[in-house]
Each structure stands twice: as C-alpha cells, then as structure tokens.
Amino acid sequence: MSTDAASLEFRDVVKRYPGADENAVDELSLELPAGEICVLVGPSGCGKTTAMRMVNRMIDITTGDILLDGRSVTERKAADLRRDIGYVIQQIGLFPHRTIADNIATVPRLLGWDKQRVSERIDELLDLIGLGSEMRDRYPAQLSGGQRQRVGVARALAADPPLMLMDEPFGAIDPINRERLQNEFLRLQAELRKTIVFVTHDIDEAIKMGDRIAVLRKGGRLAQYASPAELLMFPADPFVEDFVGADRALKRLALQRVRDIELWNGALCRVGEETSAVRARLAEADLEFPLLVDGQGRPKGWLSERGLSGERVREDIRSRAEPVLDLDDILRDALSDLLSTETMYGPVVDAEGTVRGVLSLRAIANALNIAPEEVPSSAELASGALTQ
Ligand SMILES: Nc1ncnc2c1ncn2[C@@H]1O[C@H](COP(=O)(O)OP(=O)(O)OP(=O)(O)O)[C@@H](O)[C@H]1O
Ligand SMILES: [Mg+2]
The missing domain is CATH 3.40.50.300 (P-loop containing nucleotide triphosphate hydrolases)
Incomplete structure (x- = not known):
C-alpha cells in the first residue's frame, strides 16, 4: 500500500x-x-x-x-x-x-x-x-x-x-x-x-x-x-x-459530531462538597440543575433541590442522567437519543466517561442555525428522513 x-x-x-x-x-x-x-x-x-x-x-x-x-x-x-x-x-x-x-x-x-x-x-x-x-x-x-x-x-x-x-x-x-x-x-x-x-x-x-x-x-x-x-x-x-x-437541515446533522458544536456548560457537583460553592457555579451555568458526578467525574444524575438543601451536597437524585452522550456521537444519533428519552438535554462524556459538557436541543438548533421549534421531532427522525 x-x-x-x-x-x-x-x-x-x-x-x-x-x-x-x-x-x-x-x-x-x-x-x-x-x-x-x-x-x-x-x-x-x-x-x-x-x-x-x-x-x-x-x-x-x-x-x-x-x-x-x-x-x-x-x-x-x-x-x-x-x-x-x-x-x-x-x-x-x-x-x-x-x-x-x-x-x-x-x-x-x-x-x-x-x-x-x-x-x-x-x-x-x-x-x-x-x-x-x-x-x-x-x-x-x-x-x-x-x-x-x-x-x-x-x-x-x-x-x-x-x-x-x-x-x-x-x-x-x-x-x-x-x-x-x-x-x-x-x-x-x-x-x-x-x-x-x-x-x-x-x-x-x-x-x-x-x-x-x-x-x-x-x-x-x-x-x-x-x-x-x-x-x-x-x-x-x-x-x-x-x-x-x-430535509437538508436534517441531513446536516449526519455530518457533525457532538464534539463539533458548542456544548452547554453544566454545574457539576460531588457528594460532600459545600453547597455554597455549587450554587455559585450554578449561577454561571446554562442549566438550573447541578449534575452530580462520581470521583472520576462520571455522571450519576441530576441533583434535586433537597440534595442542595444542607451545607454539603447529599446524594439525592431528581432524575437519572439519561441519555449519556459521547463526544464522538454523530449529532443525528445524539438528537435521536434525546428525543427517544423525551428529554431536552443530556451530559456528554469523553472516552474515559468523564463529563465534558451538556448537549441540549437548543444547542443543536443553534449549531444548525435554526429556530428550536424546527428541531426535528422523533416522528421525523423515525420516518427515515435521516437514514443514510
Ligand atoms: N455509447 C453511447 N452512444 C451514444 N450515446 C450514449 C452512449 N452512452 C451513453 N450515451 C448517452 O449519454 C448520456 C449520458 O449517459 P451516461 O451513461 O453517462 O449517464 P449516467 O449519468 O451514467 O446514467 P445512469 O445513472 O443511468 O447510469 C445519456 O443521454 C446516454 O443516452
Ligand atoms: Mg451510469
């Protein structure tokens, strides 16, 4: 060769x-x-x-x-x-x-x-x-x-x-x-x-x-x-x-990977951490809920209000962090995962499983330069409009 x-x-x-x-x-x-x-x-x-x-x-x-x-x-x-x-x-x-x-x-x-x-x-x-x-x-x-x-x-x-x-x-x-x-x-x-x-x-x-x-x-x-x-x-x-x-807006999704678009900044927190520090991070974040991660930075779930109510973060999960998306996922597949779990956003991890950001429907819409309501529905995704 x-x-x-x-x-x-x-x-x-x-x-x-x-x-x-x-x-x-x-x-x-x-x-x-x-x-x-x-x-x-x-x-x-x-x-x-x-x-x-x-x-x-x-x-x-x-x-x-x-x-x-x-x-x-x-x-x-x-x-x-x-x-x-x-x-x-x-x-x-x-x-x-x-x-x-x-x-x-x-x-x-x-x-x-x-x-x-x-x-x-x-x-x-x-x-x-x-x-x-x-x-x-x-x-x-x-x-x-x-x-x-x-x-x-x-x-x-x-x-x-x-x-x-x-x-x-x-x-x-x-x-x-x-x-x-x-x-x-x-x-x-x-x-x-x-x-x-x-x-x-x-x-x-x-x-x-x-x-x-x-x-x-x-x-x-x-x-x-x-x-x-x-x-x-x-x-x-x-x-x-x-x-x-x-359907060319949809086709464009097949050309990009999650790592190619600007992800949302989520506030990460760990069990036992001071809640005041987490609240300060939340003020800077794009999302109103903190994401609880383990010692390696892997996602455990979205923290509830109760989890933040004491002086230190307690493990109290509002909802599981699903779907977990990968930086290397094709954007179309990531969108399809979000839609099929009926959620607006999901944590994005790298090859080690460490959280690197949050993918949201709005971030996808931004990347495509379209209004969020034009983001394709799961029905459109399922109809095969996106099959390669
Ligand atoms: N040997 C030939 N003699 C005369 N005309 C030809 C010859 N081969 C192709 N053509 C004509 O030239 C044009 C282009 O043909 P060509 O085979 O290059 O098209 P194509 O894009 O490959 O089509 P397809 O997608 O059907 O394979 C057509 O109008 C065809 O009829
Ligand atoms: Mg030919």
Missing part, C-alpha cells in the same frame, strides 16, 4: 457521442486533490458514467482534457493508463468462470508480478475486505451480492493504483448491507487515502462518501461542486436545492 495517490483535473471536458445533438458531458471542469473522494451525482443519463470513463480512456474525450497528476491522460497509452487506475463497474463485473483469487489477481498478473507476490497480495486484500482466505477458490456465483461487491473492490485495489473509479459500486445491494459496505469502505479509505471518483445517483450516499460532491444535471452540466456541508447549506440553485431535498 505504498503508491501515492494522484490528483485529478477535468479541464473543460466535452463529450458528444456520434450522431447525438446534445453533449453528454458539457464543459466539465473540476479539480480533485490527491487522496480525496469526489462523488459524481445526478439523475440518470446526466453523464456520470461517461465522465468517469473518459478518465481511463474507455471513452474518447471530444474536446478539453483530463489530467492525472498534472499529465494529460491522452498522452499515455490506454493500456498503461488503465493499469494505474482501479475500476469498479456498475454491475460488479467479476469473471464468472474464474475463482475469487484469479479475479483479484487479474491486474497483478498483467503487470507480471511473480506467483509468490501475487498470492500474498490476494491474501492481504481478502483480509482487508474482511473475507477469509477460504474464499480464494470459490467462484463468484458462490458469494453473496455484498461479498461479490467487496471482491470487486479488492480487484480494483490489487495493483495499488493511485486512482480508483467506482461506478455505483453499491447500487445493486440491499440498504442494510449497503450501509455496511459504505462504512467498511470509508474505514478502508481512511487507511489507504486513494484518490477516488465515485458515481452514484443517491444524494445520501454522496453526502456520506464524498469529500467533494459534483452535482451534474442533464446534458452533463456541472450544477455545483462543493463539500457535503456546503452543498447542504448553500445549494447553488433551485435544481441543486431540489436534488439535495427538503
């Missing part, structure tokens, strides 16, 4: 198929830094596959240019170029009469690697994609759709290419396995840091997978090229706005 990733640039790229009266890709310009995932998204027929296939010259560019690490793809022999570019096609495309091992070995063998090296690479990749080496001698038909898809990814990665093209790689897979594969792939990418062009027609998948998203409209015209957050917050025009959907 040593080859560096390559940067990619589309420069005024046009594709017109012979006999067509409209361009399939129209003056497409975009730059992708090395090691990032660019998602091409848009309705069927908007030119996603065409744009992608011009990169490895499976389709000729009509005018304009595509540069891989600053060098025009047209200057290179197509066969050479394709060995540098891993390609996962729309329908997986494993060779049915070859074993899984032989499928994965396709490009390394083309490159003339010796047997030992090819064999080691197969084991390494099977391990990477979470399949056992007992899969080596099976045929594609003996695998599930999700497993086949992973083998497709392994095959594309086999020669450690600096660029990967992935055309709807998870399109044919049921939603649950799809989510699993997406997560697996993102974990893999965090290690590999390949440059990836990823095609999908699913905006939720684009938001989840992309460092940058290129929204295309019919005729292969670029409507917007932006980060997922920017796309959700500032859609460039009504087409993009419509495409990202009316």
Whole structure:
C-alpha cells in the first residue's frame, strides 16, 4: 500500500457521442486533490458514467482534457493508463468462470508480478475486505451480492493504483448491507487515502462518501461542486436545492459530531462538597440543575433541590442522567437519543466517561442555525428522513 495517490483535473471536458445533438458531458471542469473522494451525482443519463470513463480512456474525450497528476491522460497509452487506475463497474463485473483469487489477481498478473507476490497480495486484500482466505477458490456465483461487491473492490485495489473509479459500486445491494459496505469502505479509505471518483445517483450516499460532491444535471452540466456541508447549506440553485431535498437541515446533522458544536456548560457537583460553592457555579451555568458526578467525574444524575438543601451536597437524585452522550456521537444519533428519552438535554462524556459538557436541543438548533421549534421531532427522525 505504498503508491501515492494522484490528483485529478477535468479541464473543460466535452463529450458528444456520434450522431447525438446534445453533449453528454458539457464543459466539465473540476479539480480533485490527491487522496480525496469526489462523488459524481445526478439523475440518470446526466453523464456520470461517461465522465468517469473518459478518465481511463474507455471513452474518447471530444474536446478539453483530463489530467492525472498534472499529465494529460491522452498522452499515455490506454493500456498503461488503465493499469494505474482501479475500476469498479456498475454491475460488479467479476469473471464468472474464474475463482475469487484469479479475479483479484487479474491486474497483478498483467503487470507480471511473480506467483509468490501475487498470492500474498490476494491474501492481504481478502483480509482487508474482511473475507477469509477460504474464499480464494470459490467462484463468484458462490458469494453473496455484498461479498461479490467487496471482491470487486479488492480487484480494483490489487495493483495499488493511485486512482480508483467506482461506478455505483453499491447500487445493486440491499440498504442494510449497503450501509455496511459504505462504512467498511470509508474505514478502508481512511487507511489507504486513494484518490477516488465515485458515481452514484443517491444524494445520501454522496453526502456520506464524498469529500467533494459534483452535482451534474442533464446534458452533463456541472450544477455545483462543493463539500457535503456546503452543498447542504448553500445549494447553488433551485435544481441543486431540489436534488439535495427538503430535509437538508436534517441531513446536516449526519455530518457533525457532538464534539463539533458548542456544548452547554453544566454545574457539576460531588457528594460532600459545600453547597455554597455549587450554587455559585450554578449561577454561571446554562442549566438550573447541578449534575452530580462520581470521583472520576462520571455522571450519576441530576441533583434535586433537597440534595442542595444542607451545607454539603447529599446524594439525592431528581432524575437519572439519561441519555449519556459521547463526544464522538454523530449529532443525528445524539438528537435521536434525546428525543427517544423525551428529554431536552443530556451530559456528554469523553472516552474515559468523564463529563465534558451538556448537549441540549437548543444547542443543536443553534449549531444548525435554526429556530428550536424546527428541531426535528422523533416522528421525523423515525420516518427515515435521516437514514443514510
Ligand atoms: N455509447 C453511447 N452512444 C451514444 N450515446 C450514449 C452512449 N452512452 C451513453 N450515451 C448517452 O449519454 C448520456 C449520458 O449517459 P451516461 O451513461 O453517462 O449517464 P449516467 O449519468 O451514467 O446514467 P445512469 O445513472 O443511468 O447510469 C445519456 O443521454 C446516454 O443516452
Ligand atoms: Mg451510469
């Protein structure tokens, strides 16, 4: 896993198929830094596959240019170029009469690697994609759709290419396995840091997978090229706005973690502590109840008025500190936890379980820059509006 990733640039790229009266890709310009995932998204027929296939010259560019690490793809022999570019096609495309091992070995063998090296690479990749080496001698038909898809990814990665093209790689897979594969792939990418062009027609998948998203409209015209957050917050025009959907405030929640937003300041207290000190802290806090914590600073519960009535704090809990949220929680999940326990706020802990602040519905609304009454209800959350 040593080859560096390559940067990619589309420069005024046009594709017109012979006999067509409209361009399939129209003056497409975009730059992708090395090691990032660019998602091409848009309705069927908007030119996603065409744009992608011009990169490895499976389709000729009509005018304009595509540069891989600053060098025009047209200057290179197509066969050479394709060995540098891993390609996962729309329908997986494993060779049915070859074993899984032989499928994965396709490009390394083309490159003339010796047997030992090819064999080691197969084991390494099977391990990477979470399949056992007992899969080596099976045929594609003996695998599930999700497993086949992973083998497709392994095959594309086999020669450690600096660029990967992935055309709807998870399109044919049921939603649950799809989510699993997406997560697996993102974990893999965090290690590999390949440059990836990823095609999908699913905006939720684009938001989840992309460092940058290129929204295309019919005729292969670029409507917007932006980060997922920017796309959700500032859609460039009504087409993009419509495409990202009316629930974009909700989608934004999936992009942030609890640690990313400004938490409320709660007054913490311990059993036996002087109540006057706690009252002083309460005056500074964002919440009117103190949070009782144990010796390690872990939450025990919200202290009652009685617990504060003496000179020293007594263990008298008004309500349990539920839910307890984690700094690393996705904001959407944290909100869903708050709503399902029907509470307005919950303590947030770090990896050690120590309280680091309080998450409230209002803090979430602030972070999203919306009025608190617009915070989605649990019904909206449950309706799947937020499913990735
Ligand atoms: N070989 C071809 N000859 C002529 N026209 C083509 C060819 N391939 C694609 N087209 C046309 O070019 C346009 C873009 O097609 P393309 O396959 O790139 O779309 P896409 O965005 O990948 O669609 P989908 O989401 O359905 O896969 C379409 O209008 C299509 O009909
Ligand atoms: Mg396509």
